[in-house]
Amino acid sequence: MTQDEHRFQNGDQVRVRIACPGGNPRTPDYLRGKSGLITALRGVIDNPRDHRDAYPFMYTVEFGVAELFGGSSTDKVFAEIHEEWLEPFGD
Amino acid sequence: MTQVPVHVDSHMKDFEAHLKAVEADFEYYRAKRLEPRVLYYIRRGSVPLYDLLKAVPGAEDGSPVARVENEVEPHDHVHDELEQRIRTLEDRLDEYVRSIAATTADPGTVDVVIDDTRKESGTYDAFFRIAKRTHEGSMEQRINQLNRELDEGMFVIDVLRRALMASGKLTQEQLELRRANGTFAGPWNGGRIVARAWVDPEFKEALLSEGRLALRDLDIPPGRSGSILGVAENTSAVHNIVVCTLCSCYPYDLLGEPPWWYKHEIYRERIVRDPRGTIRDMFDLNVPDDKEVRVYDSTSDVRWMVLPERPDGTEGWTEEQLAQLVTRESVIGAAPALQPGQPVA
Numbered sequence: 001m002t003q004d005e006h007r008f009q010n011g012d013q014v015r016v017r018i019a020c021p022g023g024n025p026r027t028p029d030y031l032r033g034k035s036g037l038i039t040a041l042r043g044v045i046d047n048p049r050d051h052r053d054a055y056p057f058m059y060t061v062e063f064g065v066a067e068l069f070g071g072s073s074t075d076k077v078f079a080e081i082h083e084e085w086l087e088p089f090g091d
Numbered sequence: 092m093t094q095v096p097v098h099v100d101s102h103m104k105d106f107e108a109h110l111k112a113v114e115a116d117f118e119y120y121r122a123k124r125l126e127p128r129v130l131y132y133i134r135r136g137s138v139p140l141y142d143l144l145k146a147v148p149g150a151e152d153g154s155p156v157a158r159v160e161n162e163v164e165p166h167d168h169v170h171d172e173l174e175q176r177i178r179t180l181e182d183r184l185d186e187y188v189r190s191i192a193a194t195t196a197d198p199g200t201v202d203v204v205i206d207d208t209r210k211e212s213g214t215y216d217a218f219f220r221i222a223k224r225t226h227e228g229s230m231e232q233r234i235n236q237l238n239r240e241l242d243e244g245m246f247v248i249d250v251l252r253r254a255l256m257a258s259g260k261l262t263q264e265q266l267e268l269r270r271a272n273g274t275f276a277g278p279w280n281g282g283r284i285v286a287r288a289w290v291d292p293e294f295k296e297a298l299l300s301e302g303r304l305a306l307r308d309l310d311i312p313p314g315r316s317g318s319i320l321g322v323a324e325n326t327s328a329v330h331n332i333v334v335c336t337l338c339s340c341y342p343y344d345l346l347g348e349p350p351w352w353y354k355h356e357i358y359r360e361r362i363v364r365d366p367r368g369t370i371r372d373m374f375d376l377n378v379p380d381d382k383e384v385r386v387y388d389s390t391s392d393v394r395w396m397v398l399p400e401r402p403d404g405t406e407g408w409t410e411e412q413l414a415q416l417v418t419r420e421s422v423i424g425a426a427p428a429l430q431p432g433q434p435v436a
Binding site for chain 1: 318
């Protein structure tokens with residue numbers, strides 16, 4: 001896969017996988033199984049001081065605090081997630 | 092370092108909370124920082140186990156290895172009043188944390204990437220976590236236990252230091268330099284970055300859309316880190332705040348060390364669950380109901396900072412003057428920028 005190829009676009013609804021066998025371990029537990037909205041495309045990030053291997057294409061995803069933890073909050077959490085952890089959600 | 096919900100008062104009001112905080116912090120730094128580092132050095136052969144054992148004082152000549160405490164300042168564990176004894180524990184914990192930060196191999200001699208240390212400390216896989224100890228019994232017993240554990244912890248650091256120095260992976264000069272700078276030293280470009288964004292709309296646009304690339308305008312080098320800088324702008328409708336729930340990712344090369352609470356488990360757990368309430372309880376900041384709170388959970392690939400709102404009454408100020416209003420708290424979103432004439436807290 002080249003650096004430019006990616007599955008999702010800004011505005012896509014996605015769901016974070018609950019588990020990602022063989023996937024990189026950087027997705028925080030509290031986001032797993034939750035749905036959110038792609039708000040930025042970050043690309044494949046070459047960051048050799050932090051990790052030796054290239055990780056898949058990265059997105060910024062917006063989540064509602066209410067979706068994550070219940071309740072009526074309208075506040076938001078934004079997190080960066082790699083493509084292998086995401087699947088399409090909704091229509 | 093140690094008091095999370097409790098402010099440092101002239102008199103300690105809640106002994107239990109202070110003691111609990113020391114216990115939790117000590118275990119965190121032991122099991123997540125110091126001991127994983129020792130294991131990492133052993134596994135990669137940077138400091139083989141034999142070299143580590145050989146560095147124990149008295150071990151070279153084959154005599155029985157007894158724990159040597161003369162390197163550690165003697166502490167009177169018995170006679171202090173309770174409050175004084177807990178304060179002593181807090182001071183000793185600070186020293187422990189500073190010593191851990193100072194006692195690492197020269198980066199030129201051991202190649203460690205952040206991902207490696209997270210694997211080693213079990214951030215990604217609970218199997219690798221170092222078991223945490225419990226602290227039970229009377230307050231007296233728990234204080235004694237912590238003093239013993241701090242003795243032991245300082246001893247481990249001392250042996251690691253000796254082993255690193257014996258193999259040339261740490262020099263006396265490096266150690267002294269790190270100690271002189273403290274663990275909170277680091278670059279601070281937050282004031283310049285924010286002040287430029289306040290006075291120059293084009294720079295602000297570039298900063299928000301391109302992050303790090305825009306900083307070339309300020310002669311700030313891109314740095315060795317390959318990470319992206321995300322910048323979240325506070326407005327009349329949105330209040331942003333930054334966290335790293337997995338560990339402590341932060342744009343260190345631009346902003347130096349974050350405030351101590353940034354790495355604390357309580358902040359990291361609470362801020363995503365209840366952003367508004369956490370900001371109110373921990374930072375005494377009431378975000379109006381009609382303002383949305385946005386939490387940015389950083390990773391090592393995308394590290395976030397907040398662009399605070401420009402304070403009223405600063406029309407016509409120079410960039411240098413404006414930069415003085417920008418605090419470490421304000422670029423994380425825990426406080427607004429200082430008001431004109433407001434003293435630094």
